[in-house]
Amino acid sequence: MNVKALTTAALLAGTAAIVPMAAYAAAGDTLKTVQARGELNCTSGDGNFQGFFEIDDKGKWHGIDIDYCRAVGIAIFGSDEKVKLIPISWAQRFPSLQSGDLDLVIKATGWTMSRDTELGVQFSTPYFLGATQFMVHKELNAGSVKDLDGGTICTAGGTSTERLIADYIKANDYDIKLVSFEKNTEASAAYFANRCDSFAEWGPVLAARRASAPNPDEHAILPDVLAMEPEAAAMRQGDDAWVDLVNWVIAVGRIAEENGITSKNIDEQKANPKSATVAKLLGVTPGIGNRLGLSDDWAYNVIKVIGNAEEIYDRNVGKDSPYKLERGMNAPWQKGGVFVPPILD
Template identity: 55%
Template sequence: MKMLMKSLACSFGVALASGAAQAEFGETLKTVQDRGVLNCPGHPGSYLGFAEVDDKGNWKGIDIELCRAVATAVLGGPEKTKIVPISWAQRWPSLQSGDIDVVIKASGGTLSRDTELGFQFSNSYYLGTTKIMAHKELELSGVKDADGGTICIPAGASQERQVSSYADRIDISLETVAIENTEELESAYYSGRCDLYAQWGPVLAISRSVSKNPDAHVILPDVLAVEPEVMIVRQGDEQWLDIINWTLSVMLFAEQEGINSKNVDAMRDNPPSVEVGKMLGVTAGMGKPLGLSDDWAYNVIKKVGNYSEIFSRSLGKESPYKMDRGLTALWNQGGVLYPFVID
């Protein structure tokens, strides 16, 4: 095997808040409605397909779309979303302090985030794996061949722990280069500072596809972890978690039932089922239990779209990345996503 490229490792220290701030039932909804805007996290830079910002300050991506859907549910429109660029490590203290109202930032639910930081999680909105990319010229057949090499990792994200655990498991040593900013992290890898680049699978695939020379890089077969991405809120405010979960669920239910932003008015005028009629506010009951109006779900579908629509704009055929849904498809299309039952 050719000699691995050498580089010095650098790591940025990451401090997480140690206290677990509790919310009270209904507190978050009241705060958001009084403020008139929903505060959601972005990234310092772009996380392609999930949270991207252009040179005019316009945000897009599936995480952004979900934030806008929640804002529409509780405030009536997607424009009532404020994206706050924060680092991976800042997610937790920002949520605990109330500076942001929900974490929708390609984040997984973990034991420590639940029991130590005091958070609770929605159903998964995306299922992805952690993978590793390598320079093709190294001729690696797997991560085990990279013993003694350098690996670029997003600082403050779960990939740091996953890489460490995987290296221990296969008994190799890797020198880590942990960088917070995604653009700087990718620049370090593509410039040859690192032999390997560990990242969440969808982001890694997008990064390779938009690189100057995709054929010069290979995604190794190793799967370090499978992580369901969730929306994260503070413990104690069950009403807010319900709103988050039901916002996702109605977008999935609408897709399941063939309802989208273009035909939702016709569906509301002539609902094909009792469940659809209730979801779209034709009959009462969808709003009051959540502290919302009965037409909140109709507004979400009309103004933001169903899940298929936001996926297509962010990651799928309408995006530059043309990604397949894979496991993130609905349960009846070979995937693992499903809506709750509207009764």
């Protein structure tokens, strides 16, 4: 893979301020713009968000968000060689999108009403559900938060997480003491120093903190969920065809998983499709490409390189990653999750 990345400073120097609402629709057909440019400009974060966008010791980008940026590029060009990963700060992601420096924001971005209605941003269907959870010392043998009765929970003070925990404890009438710290890093350090029985944070962050601990196997992430945030790709408003394309790039990974198609068996599946859905998905039966302005083998190319939804999850944050985060609600409905892929007809 030869995915290119610009420096943060270079991007920020050219990032424009938020443009008027009328300019969003005037941007026109994003797909044609990307094809004419010969590159997809997609944000890659700052390289230090474990499991979503990070750089390994060889200088290569990887993570869930990186994979979905690559997937969109592969759908358009047949390869991720023409994907430009642009590192930007959290604050600059929407101005960079609105100014045209970015075609697509995939940066652990929560789908919220204010962003959807006030910033001229349109969201894809969620590609990840981020849960706020609890991590505990395994020696406590706690299977859920109720087993922490009489114990303590560390968290950062003055945050939404602190409020969620307080409400959760009150609603369930638990006898649990909430221990607040000024900074999240202080709360995490207190937990690992055994000053608290539990530490509450966003699930992927907990998994990353656990992986970097001296003794990862001594900590467990409980299944209890305090809050759930849908992470979605963000695009400029006014180009529904572009939103459709991104939505279907996300969808084909779930359709592939539902039909047992992986990056390893896809050629066998294409040679002998077991259903009309598989035949269309893999381009054996024409139709999947023309509707989006792509070739009929675009989904085959994406799955061949990136894998299905399960492979993306497991490789980056799940069982095949250093983080070992249970898939939970990010699994399809047949496997105990909540995701249901759209119908490919």
